[in-house]
Structures are given as C-alpha cells and as structure tokens.
Amino acid sequence: MATDVKKLVSEMTLEEKASLCGGADFWHTKAVERLGIPRFMMSDGPHGLRKQDEEADHLGVNDSIKAVCFPAACATASSFDTEMIGKMGEAIGDECQAENLSIVLGPAVNIKRSPLCGRNFEYFSEDPFLAGKMSAAYINGVQSKHVGTSIKHFALNNQEYYRMSNNSVASERTIREIYFPAFEISVKEAQPKTVMCSYNRINGTYASDNEWLLSKVLRDDWGFEGFVMTDWGAVDDRVQGVRAGLELEMPGNTEVNDQKIIAAVKDGSLDEKLVDRCCERILKVVYDYHDNKKEGVVFDRDADHEKAIAFAAECGVLLENDGILPLDPSKKIVYIGEYAESPRYQGGGSSHINSSKVTSALDSAKAKGRNVEYVKGFPAQKDEPLDKAELDKAVAAAKGADVVVIFAGLPDVIESEGYDRKNMNMPAAQNELISAIAEVNKNVVVVLHNGSPVETPWAEDVAAILEMYLGGQGVGEATDQLLYGEKNPSGHLAETFPMRVQDNPSYLNFNSDPEICNYAEGVYVGYRYYDKKMMPVRWAFGHGLSYTTFELSNVKLSSDKMTDDSRITVSVDVKNTGKVVGKEVVQLYVGDLNGTPDRPVKELKGFAKVEVAPGETKTVSMEIDSRALSYYEERMNDWFAPSGKYELLIGNASDNITLREEISFETKKIKPMRMDSSITVGELLANPVTAPIMGEALRKAMQDSPFGDPNEAVGDEMMQAMVNFMPLKSLMSFGMMDEKSMLALLDQFKAVIK
Numbered sequence: 001m002a003t004d005v006k007k008l009v010s011e012m013t014l015e016e017k018a019s020l021c022g023g024a025d026f027w028h029t030k031a032v033e034r035l036g037i038p039r040f041m042m043s044d045g046p047h048g049l050r051k052q053d054e055e056a057d058h059l060g061v062n063d064s065i066k067a068v069c070f071p072a073a074c075a076t077a078s079s080f081d082t083e084m085i086g087k088m089g090e091a092i093g094d095e096c097q098a099e100n101l102s103i104v105l106g107p108a109v110n111i112k113r114s115p116l117c118g119r120n121f122e123y124f125s126e127d128p129f130l131a132g133k134m135s136a137a138y139i140n141g142v143q144s145k146h147v148g149t150s151i152k153h154f155a156l157n158n159q160e161y162y163r164m165s166n167n168s169v170a171s172e173r174t175i176r177e178i179y180f181p182a183f184e185i186s187v188k189e190a191q192p193k194t195v196m197c198s199y200n201r202i203n204g205t206y207a208s209d210n211e212w213l214l215s216k217v218l219r220d221d222w223g224f225e226g227f228v229m230t231d232w233g234a235v236d237d238r239v240q241g242v243r244a245g246l247e248l249e250m251p252g253n254t255e256v257n258d259q260k261i262i263a264a265v266k267d268g269s270l271d272e273k274l275v276d277r278c279c280e281r282i283l284k285v286v287y288d289y290h291d292n293k294k295e296g297v298v299f300d301r302d303a304d305h306e307k308a309i310a311f312a313a314e315c316g317v318l319l320e321n322d323g324i325l326p327l328d329p330s331k332k333i334v335y336i337g338e339y340a341e342s343p344r345y346q347g348g349g350s351s352h353i354n355s356s357k358v359t360s361a362l363d364s365a366k367a368k369g370r371n372v373e374y375v376k377g378f379p380a381q382k383d384e385p386l387d388k389a390e391l392d393k394a395v396a397a398a399k400g401a402d403v404v405v406i407f408a409g410l411p412d413v414i415e416s417e418g419y420d421r422k423n424m425n426m427p428a429a430q431n432e433l434i435s436a437i438a439e440v441n442k443n444v445v446v447v448l449h450n451g452s453p454v455e456t457p458w459a460e461d462v463a464a465i466l467e468m469y470l471g472g473q474g475v476g477e478a479t480d481q482l483l484y485g486e487k488n489p490s491g492h493l494a495e496t497f498p499m500r501v502q503d504n505p506s507y508l509n510f511n512s513d514p515e516i517c518n519y520a521e522g523v524y525v526g527y528r529y530y531d532k533k534m535m536p537v538r539w540a541f542g543h544g545l546s547y548t549t550f551e552l553s554n555v556k557l558s559s560d561k562m563t564d565d566s567r568i569t570v571s572v573d574v575k576n577t578g579k580v581v582g583k584e585v586v587q588l589y590v591g592d593l594n595g596t597p598d599r600p601v602k603e604l605k606g607f608a609k610v611e612v613a614p615g616e617t618k619t620v621s622m623e624i625d626s627r628a629l630s631y632y633e634e635r636m637n638d639w640f641a642p643s644g645k646y647e648l649l650i651g652n653a654s655d656n657i658t659l660r661e662e663i664s665f666e667t668k669k670i671k672p673m674r675m676d677s678s679i680t681v682g683e684l685l686a687n688p689v690t691a692p693i694m695g696e697a698l699r700k701a702m703q704d705s706p707f708g709d710p711n712e713a714v715g716d717e718m719m720q721a722m723v724n725f726m727p728l729k730s731l732m733s734f735g736m737m738d739e740k741s742m743l744a745l746l747d748q749f750k751a752v753i754k
C-alpha cells in the first residue's frame with residue numbers, strides 16, 4: 001500500500017520540513033529518523049551510473065563504482081530509435097535497483113544550439129522534437145523499473161561559459177518552440193519523477209527562483225507531478241525558490257538556507273503550506289521508490305557491456321562512402337590514430353563513468369584475427385603538434401596498404417563539461433595527418449569520435465567517413481561490426497555539420513558576453529536556419545548512409561484535412577532496393593504554405609526507423625496533430641496555425657525530401673488584431689473577417705481620392721502595395737476619408753473582431 005505522505009508531513013515539525021528541502025550530502029536526501037522517513041540516493045547519469053560513496057564531487061574528478069558506460073546522447077540521438085533508447089533506459093533502471101539508487105540524474109536534453117558548447121556530447125540534438133522523443137523513451141525505460149529520472153537542465157542552459165550566472169535572453173516564442181519542447185514532450189509522455197533546474201538566469205530570473213518556469217509552465221501548462229531539484233549549487237534565493245516551485249536544494253550544506261525557510265515562515269513572509277507542498281512532493285517520489293523496491297536485481301556488467309555494443313552499433317552514422325565500405329577483410333588494412341587502441345567513448349565531467357571494460361576497434365580486430373596493422377600516428381588525448389617520426393611511419397604504412405582506417409576525433413581537453421570549445425576544429429595534427437595519408441592512398445576511411453560537429457577540411461579527399469560519436473564502452477566492437485559489414489550503419493545525424501563554425505546561427509551571440517547570452521537567432525536553430533538561408537552545409541540534419549538503398553513511396557494520409565482537434569496518420573512504404581538487410585529512418589517534416597511571416601521552411605514532426613530485408617517493402621506510420629502545424633503566437637499566449645495549406649515533406653534526410661503531400665487546415669482560433677487607427681489596410685484585407693468591410697470602404701474611398709485615377713507612373717499593383725501599408729488614420733491625411741467615417745469604420749471592425 002502506498003505510504004500516506006500527506007499524513008507524514010502533517011506530523012513533521014517546521015524544522016524537519018525545512019531540512020527535508022535540502023540534500024543531506026552530495027548524493028542523498030535527508031532521513032527523518034523520528035518518523036522513519038528514509039533517505040534516498042541518486043547518481044549521475046545519464047548514460048550509465050556514476051555512483052560515488054566517498055569523496056563525492058560533481059565534476060567527475062573522483063572515482064565511482066565500476067559501471068557500464070552506454071553511448072552518450074550525441075550518439076543515441078543519431079539512432080533515431082526510441083525503442084533502443086527505451087531498452088537502454090531499462091538496463092540503467094535495473095542497474096539502479098541493483099545499486100540501491102532511486103534516481104538517475106538525466107536525461108540531459110538541452111538543445112545543441114552551437115557546435116561549440118562543451119557539453120554537447122551529453123545532449124541529444126539541435127531539434128526539439130527529436131530530443132523530446134528520445135528523452136521520453138529513455139525516461140519511460142528507466143522508470144519502468146521503479147527508478148526515477150531527473151530531466152535536466154531546465155532551461156536555456158546551452159553553453160558552459162559562465163553557466164552558473166549567465167542570463168539567457170530569449171523571446172517566449174523561441175523558448176516555447178525550441179528550448180522547451182524536449183522537456184514538454186518528456187513531461188507529457190513520460191512524467192519524469194524529478195526535474196533539475198539549471199544554474200543560469202532566464203530573462204533576468206534564476207531558474208531556481210523562477211515561478212513562471214517551475215510552476216506556471218512546468219506544472220500548470222504541462223502537468224508535471226514530481227519534484228524539482230536544483231542543479232548542484234544552483235540555488236539563488238532559497239525562500240523565493242520555495243514559492244516558485246523549487247522543492248529540493250542540492251547538494252548538501254543547506255543549513256543556512258534551511259534556517260532562512262524557518263525564519264520566513266515565522267515572520268509570515270512564507271506560507272508554511274508551501275513548505276508542506278515541497279515535502280509532500282519530495283516524499284511522494286521517495287516512497288514511490290521505497291514502496292516498490294526490487295530486491296535481488298543483479299548488475300551484470302558483462303551482459304550490459306554486450307548491450308552497450310549493440311546500442312552503439314545502432315548509432316554510428318555513415319557520412320560518406322564511395323563504396324570502400326564495408327571493408328573486405330582479405331585486403332591489407334592499416335589502422336592509424338590512437339583512438340583505434342584507446343577510443344574516446346565518453347565525455348568529461350559529471351557524466352564520466354568508471355567503465356567496467358572498454359573494447360577498442362583494435363581489440364576487436366585482434367580477437368577476430370583480422371589482417372590489420374596499427375600505427376599510432378597521433379595521441380588520443382592530447383592536442384599537440386604532429387610528430388614527424390610518427391607521420392613518416394604512418395605514411396609508409398599507408399603506402400603499402402590497400403585501405404587505411406584513420407581513427408580521429410576530439411580529445412577530452414577540447415570537449416568537456418565546464419567549458420566550451422574555442423573553435424570547431426579537430427586538433428591540427430589530426431587534420432594534417434589525414435591530408436598527408438590521403439595523398440598517398442586513395443582508400444582512406446575516417447572514423448570520428450566527437451560529441452558535436454567538427455570541421456572536416458579533408459572530407460572530399462577521403463573515401464568514407466563513419467561518425468561514431470562518443471559511443472560508450474562498446475564503441476570499438478560496434479565500429480568493427482560496422483566497418484566490416486557485420487552490421488549495416490543506420491544512424492542519421494541529429495544535428496547539422498556546418499562547413500565552418502562561422503555559419504552557425506548563434507555564432508555572433510555565443511560566448512560574446514559573460515553576463516548575457518542573447519538568443520538573437522530566435523527559432524532559427526540548426527537546419528531551421530540553414531534551410532531558410534539556403535546555405536550549403538557539410539552534412540545536413542537527418543543525413544545518414546547505409547550499405548543498402550531504400551525507396552520511399554506510396555504516402556497515404558488518413559485524411560487531407562485537419563482541424564484543431566483532429567489528427568492525421570501518415571503512412572509511407574519503405575522498400576529495400578539493395579542487397580543487404582538495413583534500417584531506414586523515415587523523417588516527416590511540416591511546412592507552412594500560407595506565407596505566415598517568420599516561420600522555418602520545415603520542421604521535423606515525425607520519424608520512424610524500420611528494418612527491411614532486400615526486396616522487401618514495409619509500411620511505417622507517423623501521426624501529426626494541429627500542434628505540428630503551429631507556431632507559438634505570443635499575442636495569444638498560445639499555439640496557433642492559421643487556416644490554410646500545409647505541406648508534409650517526407651524523406652530520409654532534411655536535404656533529401658522525396659515525397660510531398662499537401663493538407664488543408666481549419667482552425668477555430670482567432671488571432672487577435674490590434675484594433676486602433678494604426679491598423680493598416682493590408683492587415684484588414686488579409687483577415688477574412690475584416691476583408692469584406694475594408695474592401696468595400698476602400699472602393700468608396702478610392703473613388704473620390706487623388707489616387708482614384710492613377711497616373712502612368714503608379715500602376716494598379718503599386719497602388720495596392722502602397723495602400724496596404726497605410727494605417728487607417730492616414731486615409732484621412734490623403735483625403736480619402738473624414739474622421740467620422742474612419743471612426744465609424746473602426747467601430748465596425750471592433751464589432752466583428754472579438
């Protein structure tokens with residue numbers, strides 16, 4: 001039977017309640033022994049356990065127990081596979097049960113706004129829909145094991161630069177369309193047990209003090225039922241936090257703030273009911289875990305290592321391939337680059353896992369008896385000048401080989417929690433080595449290990465590129481399986497690779513001011529920007545190749561009409577037209593055809609991954625509703641899509657749309673019009689409700705006006721365009737209407753527009 005937390009809280013003293021609102025130490029909530037209230041333990045996250053008992057820290061500096069490091073979110077997002085990440089969540093949930101952990105601190109769903117954010121490897125995507133769907137599936141997986149999650153970092157924490165104090169300044173539309181949906185989808189579809197608020201301020205108010213964020217949006221708009229905790233050290237004004245909807249302050253050392261809560265209740269500035277509310281919300285989660293604790297679950301590290309390999313193989317993205325891949329094992333193959341021996345498979349900081357074992361590509365090659373020679377070429381974990389002797393060795397080996405596989409990427413020092421990257425480059429030594437090898441051997445394959453896009457000046461000089469991201473401790477074996485065709489690559493990019501960092505929409509406003517981060521590019525993040533600017537990119541969002549080919553056809557819509565409350569199911573046939581079994585990622589984008597100002601060309605609103613055998617055809621289906629067509633209209637404080645036409649664009653990459661359908665949409669929502677004499681003729685003509693009245697008034701007004709008889713220099717079309725931008729009041733200035741008629745006209749408009 002579930003514990004009655006309301007009753008328990010009613011038995012607590014004010015002191016006990018205030019103290020429950022702060023952590024006991026780095027990883028525990030407080031126990032209240034008098035009432036038998038247990039403490040509980042949490043751990044980072046997100047892609048494996050970082051359970052620390054002694055010498056706790058939040059930057060991954062000190063050791064934690066041996067655990068399994070699964071692929072980081074940069075990798076899992078590329079799988080576009082919600083089922084897979086759900087299974088990963090289940091494995092992590094079981095591990096938590098075995099280790100007596102009640103909450104895993106993740107997933108981290110901040111949007112990859114700039115390739116330079118040091119923590120991008122922990123984040124899913126530049127696209128909020130994809131990030132939200134992957135996150136929700138992960139949460140559902142973990143929580144199916146009666147272990148909680150902590151979705152983080154809420155919100156607008158998209159850089160490490162001054163992350164603990166910076167003020168993220170963005171319009172509500174930008175926040176609602178880009179930076180919130182990953183949280184919103186997760187709350188609505190998976191109800192995470194906890195939310196971790198971020199360090200930064202949002203439009204001037206710290207996330208931890210922000211009632212709009214923590215109560216209005218999170219609870220009232222989305223229906224969140226768990227509790228909110230701070231990021232480690234993110235508390236600002238503890239008493240305001242209680243009012244705002246911040247339940248738990250982490251980590252420990254909260255005595256001073258506990259006293260502030262007590263004092264505020266005593267002096268009447270804080271309602272004790274709000275403290276009760278915090279305790280009830282915290283205890284609900286504590287008891288949900290305790291009442292459902294599973295005994296006897298075993299953390300089988302070897303079995304989970306095998307899962308880590310299988311997941312990593314789903315994530316690798318084949319970016320380029322002239323046919324050299326899959327490798328022919330009978331050929332003479334050379335591996336170059338220390339990542340072959342010691343892969344970069346996870347990022348630095350709080351998510352850093354003490355891995356139970358790591359398989360490198362070289363380990364796998366040896367275990368399988370592959371004919372592979374290895375030359376270090378450059379170090380894995382340093383960014384230092386190319387060693388001439390190493391280069392010479394690598395070039396000599398490459399000259400005598402049929403195929404060269406270069407294992408390249410970013411060392412930890414370049415990409416980590418706590419600081420951002422200075423540029424989008426790979427270490428110069430690696431770029432130089434790749435170019436030098438490409439000059440002596442045309443069969444060069446580059447394998448990449450990085451958490452975010454890099455510039456690849458040599459991309460056109462090599463035969464194939466396989467992006468493995470930070471693929472977890474099984475990444476070496478997964479790379480081997482993909483290189484030799486034991487598995488067919490099926491990952492697709494969850495982010496755009498721009499040609500150069502300067503092309504990124506946030507470039508001018510990223511880390512330009514220690515105090516303010518201006519999200520000036522608005523909703524034009526990632527492909528939303530590159531599409532609109534028709535800017536060439538290195539690899540587009542959604543791109544990913546396979547060893548087979550697919551054909552998409554036969555789109556069927558359950559209806560080509562949609563209303564506010566209806567949904568449309570879109571089904572598509574996927575045929576494998578090649579010779580090996582493979583998985584395709586079908587992507588559904590939506591575009592507005594009504595000339596609505598300031599909208600991206602298209603936005604991802606559905607995706608489906610499907611395995612198809614050669615010659616076989618399978619049908620996938622995706623569903624959209626009116627939200628998929630809508631933008632956030634600040635003047636309505638609501639989502640809005642004007643009645644009209646929308647296009648559904650289907651393909652296997654944002655730059656490879658092969659199918660297109662049109663639908664019509666009818667809404668009952670009315671966008672309010674500002675109704676005073678500054679309203680323009682054009683706006684009145686554009687609104688179907690006011691258009692007939694304005695049209696008629698205009699016809700009359702034109703008859704007697706100096707514009708009624710356009711001379712040769714001003715044609716009808718020009719006339720129309722000029723009048724469009726004319727406010728009603730100006731019709732008086734040009735003698736087209738007197739004040740009385742103008743005011744009467746305004747009254748008529750007010751009567752039809754509510």
Ligand code: BGC
Pocket residue numbers: 044057058059105152231232350
């Ligand atoms: C990070 C969080 C992490 C926490 C605990 C913070 O520095 O931002 O993501 O969960 O530390 O380690």
